């Protein structure tokens with residue numbers, strides 16, 4: 001993807017959020033470039049969920065600004081932000097159990113066009129939609145189950161389908177909040193492989209506890225500690241950052 005001329009996908013400036021006297025988000029500023037896979041890590045209670053909720057609009061900010069592309073969305077509601085392309089993976093996706101993977105993804109792609117689909121016409125009859133659905137299904141490693149109904153999918157595949165449906169809506173940036181949660185080791189490994197193949201094609205903000213996943217996937221990592229970003233850098237920079245090792249990895253010296 002040639003991203004040189006594109007504006008930033010997402011930008012925050014000095015975000016602050018209190019819960020009573022607790023500053024759960026403390027002066028958080030960061031930029032995400034188009035095509036980037038950015039991970040946010042941090043110990044329990046660091047403020048990851050709060051930050052995601054500020055970005056989506058589920059929580060209002062107390063200070064600071066949020067931009068999607070060049071649009072200041074700080075005062076905008078959840079649905080307006082979705083309309084501008086900031087999507088959380090489960091936000092637009094109601095998976096229909098009786099529909100196949102392909103039909104579900106077509107439906108999500110079709111909805112993006114803002115035109116109601118004709119119930120008498122097969123979803124797959126819309127050529128451009130079917131083409132996008134095929135591409136997303138391939139990107140999300142769902143080819144083998146393309147014609148399987150959603151109710152027959154294993155848990156991990158269903159989560160992959162939700163991500164495929166979100167991507168079919170062509171978001172400017174996709175927020176993934178612990179996408180591997182609840183998966184078996186094998187499902188988690190498959191999900192990591194899938195996310196790896198999305199790299200560079202889509203813009204993704206990933207909040208994830210699994211450090212191996214984050215280290216194998218991220219272009220850049222931001223580390224949250226007590227509500228503040230204490231470091232942002234490449235995998236190597238973060239792996240070796242002394243403050244990160246102390247605060248997050250629990251290392252004293254060179255463990």
Ligand SMILES: Nc1ncnc2c1ncn2[C@@H]1O[C@H](COP(=O)(O)OP(=O)(O)OP(=O)(O)O)[C@@H](O)[C@H]1O
Nearest residue numbers: 019020022024042043044045046047048049050051
């Ligand atoms: N609705 C709320 N009311 C009061 N305090 C809250 C609320 N939501 C979060 N907090 C507090 O804000 C801080 C950040 O919480 P948050 O859930 O954002 O952290 P987190 O990094 O997502 O944690 P985890 O990794 O455990 O999910 C914590 O101290 C938490 O107790």
